[in-house]
Amino acid sequence: MNIAKGLKLPLYFTSFSPVLVVWSYNRFRDPVMFILLVAVVMLMQAALNLSMDFFDHKSGRILRNDDTTFPIGSYLIERSGVKPETVRIYFVICALLSISVGLFIVFYYHKYTLLIIGFLAVAVSLMYVLPPFRFNSRGFGEVSTFMSFGIFSVIGSAIAFDAPVTLQIILISVLLGLLASAIRYLHHLPEDRQDGVRVRKFRPIYAVVLFPGFIIQALFPKEFLLLLIPLAVSVFHFLTLKKDTIGISRMTNQIVLIQVLTAVLLSLYFPLFH
Secondary structure, rough: OOHHHHHOHHHHHHHHHHHHHHHHHHOOOHHHHHHHHHHHHHHHHHHHHHHHHHHHOOOOOOEEOOOOOOOOOOHHHHHOOOOHHHHHHHHHHHHHHHHHHHHHHHHHHOOOHHHHHHHHHHHHHHHHHOOOOHHHHHHOHHHHHHHHHHHHHHHHHHHHOOOOHHHHHHHHHHHHHHHHHHHHHOHHHHHOOOHOOOOOHHHHHHHHHHHHHHHHHHHHHHHHHHHHHHHHHHHHHHOOOOHHHHHHHHHHHHHHHHHHHHHHHHHHHHHHHH
């Protein structure tokens, strides 16, 4: 259980969901490609989680919310007893395996356009955690998360499946990217400067991150009607936010469930109503 919590396994759906949604958009054709893409994103997610644990430990970041499903900080090292060097080794292994599977897709299936998207996705993902960039600690974490778990994942998956990159797919990539950014923002809020704008203006900024992705889906009425369910849950979640940063961060499970519900409904929408 400690290892599962340290790896933040429920967050892996954030990586998996863009591939699932695009696969449903493609009528669940090409299951082999689906498996390969899942391997790419899950291995990269594991690499990111492990690297964050390693660098959080190295920089002496305080472990917070370790009694919840989504602790902040180096839980694997501080609570599960995993050696820092072991964490670093597995981070490198997972990253290399993810890149290797991605390159296999590119060259075996002749998806050379994915080289550009893949390079940008890997670069942004690694800059999120690796020095000297460390976007996750410099206020750019949500931008990196939006690109990695929204734009790059959805459009890259569409290209891999030979599915058309329509306006609807682009808007869905924005929705999923913003939801992933909302998870990141809320979850890591205690690590921000408590007198900074990101904390003082959290609610209006969070609203801008959380709601527009749903609203723009109104361009596709049937899809929007289905997404009124997670939108309503999002409104309730927003209205019941705690006052303090630790309390807000302890609500990570809620925004994760909203992201899961949204992705599942989208995956049902395409084969049933599109």
